[in-house]
Amino acid sequence: MSTKIKTFVEYQQQYELSISNPEAFWADKADSFVWRKKWDKVLEWNFEDPNIQWFINGKLNITENCIDRHLSTKGDKTAIIWEPNNPDTPVRKLTYNELYLEVSKFANVLKNNNVKKGDRVCLYMPMVPELAIAVLACARIGAIHSVVFAGFSSNSLADRIKDSKVSLVVTSDGAYRGNKSMGIKKIVDEAIVSCPTVEKVIVYQHTNEPVHLVEGRDVWWTEEMNKVSSTCEPEIMDSEDPLFILYTSGSTGTPKGVLHTTGGYMVYVDYSFQNIFQVEDNSVYWCTADIGWITGHSYLTYAPLLAGATTIIFEGVPTFPDASRFWQVIDKHNVTHFYTAPTAIRSLMSFGLEPLENSKLDSLKVLGSVGEPINEEAWHWYHNHVGKGNCPIVDTWWQTETGGILISPLAGITPTKPSYATLPLPGVQPIIVDTDGNELLGNNVEGNLCMKFPWPSIIRTTYGDHERCRQNYFSTYKGLYFTGDGCRRDEDGYYRILGRVDDVINVSGHRMGTAEVENAINEHDDVIESAVVGYPHDIKGQGIYAFVICDNTTKNVETLRVEITNVVAKIIGPIAKPDRIQVVRGLPKTRSGKIMRRILRKVAEGDISSLGDTSTLLDPTVVDDIIKGALVPLKA
Numbered sequence: 001m002s003t004k005i006k007t008f009v010e011y012q013q014q015y016e017l018s019i020s021n022p023e024a025f026w027a028d029k030a031d032s033f034v035w036r037k038k039w040d041k042v043l044e045w046n047f048e049d050p051n052i053q054w055f056i057n058g059k060l061n062i063t064e065n066c067i068d069r070h071l072s073t074k075g076d077k078t079a080i081i082w083e084p085n086n087p088d089t090p091v092r093k094l095t096y097n098e099l100y101l102e103v104s105k106f107a108n109v110l111k112n113n114n115v116k117k118g119d120r121v122c123l124y125m126p127m128v129p130e131l132a133i134a135v136l137a138c139a140r141i142g143a144i145h146s147v148v149f150a151g152f153s154s155n156s157l158a159d160r161i162k163d164s165k166v167s168l169v170v171t172s173d174g175a176y177r178g179n180k181s182m183g184i185k186k187i188v189d190e191a192i193v194s195c196p197t198v199e200k201v202i203v204y205q206h207t208n209e210p211v212h213l214v215e216g217r218d219v220w221w222t223e224e225m226n227k228v229s230s231t232c233e234p235e236i237m238d239s240e241d242p243l244f245i246l247y248t249s250g251s252t253g254t255p256k257g258v259l260h261t262t263g264g265y266m267v268y269v270d271y272s273f274q275n276i277f278q279v280e281d282n283s284v285y286w287c288t289a290d291i292g293w294i295t296g297h298s299y300l301t302y303a304p305l306l307a308g309a310t311t312i313i314f315e316g317v318p319t320f321p322d323a324s325r326f327w328q329v330i331d332k333h334n335v336t337h338f339y340t341a342p343t344a345i346r347s348l349m350s351f352g353l354e355p356l357e358n359s360k361l362d363s364l365k366v367l368g369s370v371g372e373p374i375n376e377e378a379w380h381w382y383h384n385h386v387g388k389g390n391c392p393i394v395d396t397w398w399q400t401e402t403g404g405i406l407i408s409p410l411a412g413i414t415p416t417k418p419s420y421a422t423l424p425l426p427g428v429q430p431i432i433v434d435t436d437g438n439e440l441l442g443n444n445v446e447g448n449l450c451m452k453f454p455w456p457s458i459i460r461t462t463y464g465d466h467e468r469c470r471q472n473y474f475s476t477y478k479g480l481y482f483t484g485d486g487c488r489r490d491e492d493g494y495y496r497i498l499g500r501v502d503d504v505i506n507v508s509g510h511r512m513g514t515a516e517v518e519n520a521i522n523e524h525d526d527v528i529e530s531a532v533v534g535y536p537h538d539i540k541g542q543g544i545y546a547f548v549i550c551d552n553t554t555k556n557v558e559t560l561r562v563e564i565t566n567v568v569a570k571i572i573g574p575i576a577k578p579d580r581i582q583v584v585r586g587l588p589k590t591r592s593g594k595i596m597r598r599i600l601r602k603v604a605e606g607d608i609s610s611l612g613d614t615s616t617l618l619d620p621t622v623v624d625d626i627i628k629g630a631l632v633p634l635k636a
């Protein structure tokens with residue numbers, strides 16, 4: 001296992017080394033894994049095509065590194081702790097030995113159901129151990145997994161299945177969420193109606209609600225598991241063979257399938273995990289993210305298992321049965337490392353300190369934050385009341401496309417600073433540019449965040465559309481990977497992420513394209529046109545504010561709002577529901593027809609003091625009307 005950085009000086013030395021000789025640096029990190037064949041060359045790359053390859057011609061299987069290699073020393077160690085939605089439901093624990101058996105068996109089930117190396121398998125499941133088992137089983141046989149968060153609608157699920165031509169879907173009968181239970185299989189059934197590539201559906205029984213099995217297509221997880229042997233030789237993969245696709249929203253069009261490959265992803269997520277979180281052999285690590293997001297892939301599933309750690313899968317929500325749930329679970333399992341999102345912290349803050357009173361929280365050593373900027377107030381609350389002032393907070397900045405964390409403190413090793421992701425990891429070369437792409441040198445600068453050199457888990461392509469990958473990330477600034485985030489480097493050289501500078505909004509840590517939400521709103525029969533912007537929201541970080549032009553002027557506005565909200569939930573999923581819908585007569589457009597979002601953003605923020613010159617708009621009077629009808633108090 002790779003050695004962890006233990007001092008700030010060592011961090012600085014390693015950083016220097018990683019820049020002066022990246023290939024030697026990463027070869028050294030990669031050496032600690034099980035390879036069936038070592039690579040011939042560490043790195044080939046250009047950001048023009050882009051074409052990025054790490055550990056060229058290396059052969060391996062990531063599950064051999066996540067599971068098999070631990071068995072001789074850690075076979076009886078707990079790999080996964082499952083904490084159910086309802087605290088009265090028994091906890092489940094799987095040792096590394098048990099995980100090995102389950103993954104091998106399910107890998108054989110996939111094979112029995114005709115899945116081969118390179119085939120795409122879609123996983124649409126609640127947070128049960130079987131989701132992680134299915135992820136690893138795909139990787140075991142070289143199938144490309146595409147996990148879709150089970151909160152997405154059947155329509156979104158169908159788009160993702162079609163885009164990557166999925167042949168098999170793994171799902172469950174239903175899911176629990178707080179005091180609700182929801183059908184999951186029926187959403188899959190609805191989606192598959194328009195997905196001719198799907199040949200098989202495997203159904204895991206979880207809530208025991210009745211489901212309809214389609215003869216010849218649908219089979220039960222448990223029945224299939226009873227038919228297979230418990231050994232499955234790992235498929236030997238090339239370093240650059242695809243490992244998974246994960247869909248994420250961009251500033252234009254439909255969500256794109258970010259593709260990650262095997263060798264580089266493995267090396268980087270393990271290296272970053274070990275150094276940032278500094279887990280030890282007896283640590284209990286809890287990442288609250290859903291496996292449907294990149295955090296759940298990299299830092300709930302792959303990295304903790306690569307490190308031979310104990311990882312918790314939590315099925316529930318922070319406020320069920322009440323707002324003390326997180327703290328109860330931390331005490332129950334003696335959690336040492338706790339990794340969650342600012343939106344969860346802010347939401348729990350709003351309940352005051354009482355929910356914390358019955359928890360000791362004395363097992364905690366390290367706290368983590370991910371998904372959006374953490375404001376100072378939430379940072380201090382987290383630090384003082386959860387960490388009792390003793391636990392470093394790692395504010396980890398990264399993206400679905402980066403595969404792993406790029407900018408973050410190393411817990412207890414490098415300094416922290418409230419609301420700052422602080423310093424790049426070794427191997428990571430951030431640069432801040434102005435809008436023309438000029439590098440802003442030195443400290444105390446603010447601009448757009450780019451990367452000038454590849455790290456091993458960088459996005460390789462967007463599935464089925466390489467040009468889109470090039471356009472989105474590698475064409476804005478020549479020779480650079482563009483993150484889409486604004487960033488400040490302060491007087492000490494620490495990085496502070498300022499949020500998106502493109503038409504992407506971040507609602508409770510979930511990424512949404514404004515265009516995507518607009519397209520959904522426009523599906524409503526009475527809507528002629530819409531424009532969506534983000535605005536600061538106390539708990540969610542950003543809320544969704546929609547300006548909508550309707551042709552049915554007699555309809556009650558409240559009814560219209562409810563209908564539009566339902567359309568969005570149906571087309572994308574409940575996470576994309578607008579928080580505010582303002583019906584307007586017109587949108588502020590330039591003479592060439594471009595919507596001036598800046599003006600709408602200002603109104604949504606409630607600040608109309610600096611709207612700029614509106615006289616060049618096609619119809620300046622629409623701005624006055626929008627201001628009059630604004631759904632927020634305005635300060636001029």
Ligand code: WT7
Nearest residue numbers: 295370371372373395396397398399400497511
């Ligand atoms: C966007 C990526 C990476 C896992 C979860 C989200 C924002 C992420 C931070 C942070 C400030 C952050 C950025 C980024 N973001 N982490 N620590 N501080 N902003 O993944 O859906 O791919 O979204 O989330 O804006 O670009 P994602």
